[in-house]
Amino acid sequence: MNAMQTLVALWTLVLKEIKRFTRIWPQTLLPPSITMAMYFIIFGSLIGSRIGEMDGFSYMDFIVPGLIMMSVITNSYSNVASSFFSNKFQRSIEEMMVSPMPNGVILSGFILGGMARGLGVGLIVTLVSLFFTRLTVEHPLLTVLVVVLTSALFSIGGFINALLANKFDDISIVPTFILTPLTYLGGVFYSISMLPDFWQGVSMLNPILYMVNVFRYGFLGVSDIPVGWALAAIFAFIVVLFMVALTMLERGKGIRS
Amino acid sequence: MAEPALSIRGLTKVYGNGFQALKGIDLDVQQGDFFALLGPNGAGKSTTLGVVCSLVQKTAGKVSIFGIDIDKDFAKAKYQLGVVPQEFNFNQFEKVLDIVLAQAGYYGMKRSEALPRAKQLLTDLGLWEKRNGSARMLSGGMKRRLMIARALMHRPKLLILDEPTAGVDIELRRSMWEYMRRINRDEGTTIILTTHYLEEAESLCRNIAIINHGEIVRNTSVRELLAELDTETFLLDLSEPVARVPVIEGFELQQIEPSQLALVIHRGQQLNDVFSALSAQGIQVVSMRNRANRLEEMFVSMVESSQQAIDQREKQEARV
Numbered sequence: 008m009n010a011m012q013t014l015v016a017l018w019t020l021v022l023k024e025i026k027r028f029t030r031i032w033p034q035t036l037l038p039p040s041i042t043m044a045m046y047f048i049i050f051g052s053l054i055g056s057r058i059g060e061m062d063g064f065s066y067m068d069f070i071v072p073g074l075i076m077m078s079v080i081t082n083s084y085s086n087v088a089s090s091f092f093s094n095k096f097q098r099s100i101e102e103m104m105v106s107p108m109p110n111g112v113i114l115s116g117f118i119l120g121g122m123a124r125g126l127g128v129g130l131i132v133t134l135v136s137l138f139f140t141r142l143t144v145e146h147p148l149l150t151v152l153v154v155v156l157t158s159a160l161f162s163i164g165g166f167i168n169a170l171l172a173n174k175f176d177d178i179s180i181v182p183t184f185i186l187t188p189l190t191y192l193g194g195v196f197y198s199i200s201m202l203p204d205f206w207q208g209v210s211m212l213n214p215i216l217y218m219v220n221v222f223r224y225g226f227l228g229v230s231d232i233p234v235g236w237a238l239a240a241i242f243a244f245i246v247v248l249f250m251v252a253l254t255m256l257e258r259g260k261g262i263r264s
Numbered sequence: 265m266a267e268p269a270l271s272i273r274g275l276t277k278v279y280g281n282g283f284q285a286l287k288g289i290d291l292d293v294q295q296g297d298f299f300a301l302l303g304p305n306g307a308g309k310s311t312t313l314g315v316v317c318s319l320v321q322k323t324a325g326k327v328s329i330f331g332i333d334i335d336k337d338f339a340k341a342k343y344q345l346g347v348v349p350q351e352f353n354f355n356q357f358e359k360v361l362d363i364v365l366a367q368a369g370y371y372g373m374k375r376s377e378a379l380p381r382a383k384q385l386l387t388d389l390g391l392w393e394k395r396n397g398s399a400r401m402l403s404g405g406m407k408r409r410l411m412i413a414r415a416l417m418h419r420p421k422l423l424i425l426d427e428p429t430a431g432v433d434i435e436l437r438r439s440m441w442e443y444m445r446r447i448n449r450d451e452g453t454t455i456i457l458t459t460h461y462l463e464e465a466e467s468l469c470r471n472i473a474i475i476n477h478g479e480i481v482r483n484t485s486v487r488e489l490l491a492e493l494d495t496e497t498f499l500l501d502l503s504e505p506v507a508r509v510p511v512i513e514g515f516e517l518q519q520i521e522p523s524q525l526a527l528v529i530h531r532g533q534q535l536n537d538v539f540s541a542l543s544a545q546g547i548q549v550v551s552m553r554n555r556a557n558r559l560e561e562m563f564v565s566m567v568e569s570s571q572q573a574i575d576q577r578e579k580q581e582a583r584v
Contacts, residue, residue, distance in 0.1 A: 008339060012372020019369025026362070098353035102414070105317045105347045106370035107339035264279065264311075264320045 008107055016108045017116055024120025028086055035086070035124060036131060039078045043132045046074050047139045050196065062198050062229050071136045072223040073195030076157065078132045080190060080215065081182060083125030083158040087117050087165030088178040095169065100262055110256040114166065114249070121162030122155070129154060142226065149234070150225030156241045157218045161186075163248040170252070170261045189215045194223075199231050217241065267331035268292040269344075269422045269454035270316065275325035277311050277478075285311040287478040288325065293471070295330075295421075298448050299456045300465035300486070303475035304567055309458045310350065312475070313424050317347045329422060343371065346420030348411045350427045350458075356400035360391060363399055364414050371418040378417065385413040389443065405436040412440075416447070422454045423447070429464060437461075441468055462563055466490075474563065476570045496554065498535075500525045503548040512541040 008016065028035040047067070055066030062069060094100040103113050136142060144150055164181075172178045193215030199207050210216055217237035224230035230237075255261070270293040277286040286308050293299045303309045314320030316327055318338060327334045329341040354363045361382060368378035386392040389409040394402060402410060408428055415423060425444070429437045445468065447453045459465055465472060466486060473483040482489065505522030515538055516528040527538060542549060 008372050015372045015374055016370050019366055023362070023366050030357075094355070097355055098349075098351065099355045101319055101347075101349065101353045102367055103370055104319060105342065105345065106367070107342040107372075108370050109339065259321055263318075264314065 008109065013109070013112055016106070017112050017119075020103070020108075020113065020116025021119045021123070024086075024090060024117065025123050027090060027120075028124045035082070036128060039082060039128045040131050040135055043074055043078055044135050044138075046070070047136060051139055062200070062227075064227055064229070065140070067140045068227065069198075069223075070196055071140060071142065072226045073193075073219050075129050075132050075136070076154065076219050076222045077190050077195055079125045079129040079154055079158050080161045080218070081186065082128040083121045083161040084165040084168075084186060085178075085182055086124040087121035087162045088169045088172070088182070090120065091117055091166055091169035092172050092175065092178050095172075095262060096175075104262065111253060114163075114252055114256055117166050118159060118162040118249075121165055122158040125158040125162065126154065129158070144226055145228035146225045150222060153218065153221045153225060153238065153241070156238070156245060157222070160218075160241060160245050160248065163245065163252050166252050167248065167255065170255050172261070189213050190219075192216075193219045194231060195219055214240070214244065266295050267328070269295045269297065269330055270456065271326075271328040271331075272312070272316075273326045275312065275315060275327065276323045277308075277315065277320065278323045285478050286315075286322075286325075289475070289478070289480050291473055291480060291483065293422075293454060293456055295454055296448070296452050297454055297471055298445075298469045299454070300469035300472040301456060301458045301475060302462070302465060302472060302563060303458075307475045308478040309475055310426060311478075313347075313426055313456070313458065317345060317424060318342070343418065344421045346415035346418070346423045348408075348415045348423070348425045348428050350430065352407050352411070354399055354407075354410065354414065356398070358399055359396055360386070360399055360402070360410060361395040363410065364417050367414045368417040373418060381417055381419075382413070385416055389413050405432045408432060409440070412443075420453070422456070425455060425457045427459055428457070429459065429461065437464070444468060474567070476567050477574055479570075481567070481570045495531070496529050498527045498529065498552050498554060500527055500542075500549045501551045503550050506547060510542060510545050510547055512538060515541075 051067035051070055055070070058066045060066070091100075094103075133142070165178075168178055168181050192210065193213050194210070199210045199216065202210060211232070217232055217240055220230045220232050221234050221237045221241075224234050270291070272289060272291040274288045274290065275286050276284070276288050278284045289308070289312065291312075301309050301312065311320055315322045316329070316334075318334070330344050332341040332344070334341050358366075364382045364386065365375065365378050368381065369375070373381075382395075383392060386395055389412060391402075391406060391409055391413060394406065399407065399410060408430075412425075412428065428444075429440055432440065441464065444455060444457075448455050455468075457465065457469060469486055471483075471485050472489060474481045499520065502523045502525065506519070506525075509517050509519045509525070511517075515533065518526040520526050529535065529538075539549060
């Protein structure tokens with residue numbers, strides 16, 4: 008394929024993915040908006056007013072970046088996991104496999120589709136948060152960079168999950184038993200400085216902590232961990248997981264006999 | 265001589281569980297041919313075609329499509345190839361038009377080029393009116409036609425049809441045959457067909473390969489294969505019921521119903537002799553037809569003899 012044909016193929020796949028999740032918007036776009044609005048009302052307004060300040064900010068201001076990031080992570084991951092697995096299940100993945108589209112384009116198409124949903128939901132949640140607080144963004148470029156990289160990283164994660172999955176249960180195990188606990192324990196609702204030293208050390212092993220903190224730094228200008236180090240770690244994870252996913256795809260893992 | 269549309273040499277496939285689906289098959293399909301690949305279930309047809317269109321990874325062997333080695337430039341080879349699989353493999357919730365346009369996009373066709381092509385194909389296949397409907401709302405026959413339209417979007421030179429008319433009613437099957445004949449004749453598209461309807465292979469195909477237990481049992485023209493038939497069975501409908509089976513020397517006759525006889529004709533025997541003899545006995549034949557499809561008889565006998573050969577080989581190996 009020449010460069011133009013490759014671009015057409017990539018755009019076709021991305022557009023198809025965007026059409027898919029917008030077609031089923033009551034399942035994909037609406038629920039996170041409602042869930043996050045509930046978080047804002049219950050944790051931000053009702054309970055948050057009794058908690059007081061966290062790292063020098065109102066509790067509502069403290070949790071907004073974390074909740075936006077949580078939505079981006081779960082939606083990027085689940086979009087790719089469910090879409091790719093559904094393609095496997097319905098065998099429509101064969102449409103792509105018999106075509107001359109390179110595997111890198113197939114992978115990138117699904118990642119960009121996942122990012123479109125993750126970032127789209129992130130934007131919706133941000134707009135919803137404006138009903139509850141006035142957002143200030145201290146470092147806009149860093150904020151955008153970290154949310155885009157995080158979305159890409161979890162989209163790749165969702166792709167690998169779908170490649171390995173044999174049944175629909177397999178694509179819900181990781182989000183339920185790994186992603187959700189790591190997100191909740193990743194400093195979305197609290198600062199790790201509140202934890203005893205031992206648990207602070209344990210928390211530092213949680214990759215989501217870095218993403219949430221850098222994202223919060225972008226909004227508020229405060230972070231529990233060094234920003235540069237966190238960005239480098241996210242970027243390294245993206246490169247490694249992309250290569251893993253591409254290798255699995257090249258070998259036909261889970262899709263070729 | 266032009267490169268074959270498909271050339272297979274020593275193709276072997278051993279699945280992870282140790283099952284050897286293909287045992288080093290060789291096969292050539294010439295450009296412009298209408299070729300049938302036949303075999304019982306599990307013989308290796310779908311595995312062979314799966315390797316050709318990259319859905320199955322081969323264990324060993326070489327596959328070339330219009331002279332392009334798939335190990336060297338599979339992407340280039342795939343441009344020549346259109347695939348209509350046995351089972352529906354599109355997203356049932358997508359619109360008909362979106363499915364064919366997406367397929368064109370995967371081949372790098374711009375929308376401005378793909379849209380007129382989609383309109384032409386969907387119109388030819390009677391699906392244009394359904395273009396904005398969800399694919400799951402289509403009937404089984406329409407879904408099969410949708411897969412044909414999708415496979416033809418990028419104008420492939422080699423079209424692989426894996427049981428394209430399975431579960432399709434007779435009228436629709438005939439119209440699909442006519443369409444396939446047209447693209448083979450008018451556009452020069454090479455077609456490889458697998459089917460369980462041997463009447464379909466006999467009617468459409470010029471050349472044929474029979475595969476069984478992962479080996480090519482025969483590879484010849486349909487005409488040559490049929491010429492090898494030693495016997496044919498005809499059903500004779502009589503004007504009146506007969507009380508007993510008429511006896512005609514040299515011919516085998518059986519009574520199927522009071523007014524229907526089965527006649528077995530061996531090579532070299534003349535039908536006229538039978539009609540004369542029956543007429544002499546006061547029996548009038550109103551109509552006549554083949555009891556079974558001729559190719560079917562041939563196919564069954566070849567598969568059976570191939571099975572016997574395998575059984576014998578296994579017995580000999582067991583003795584050693």
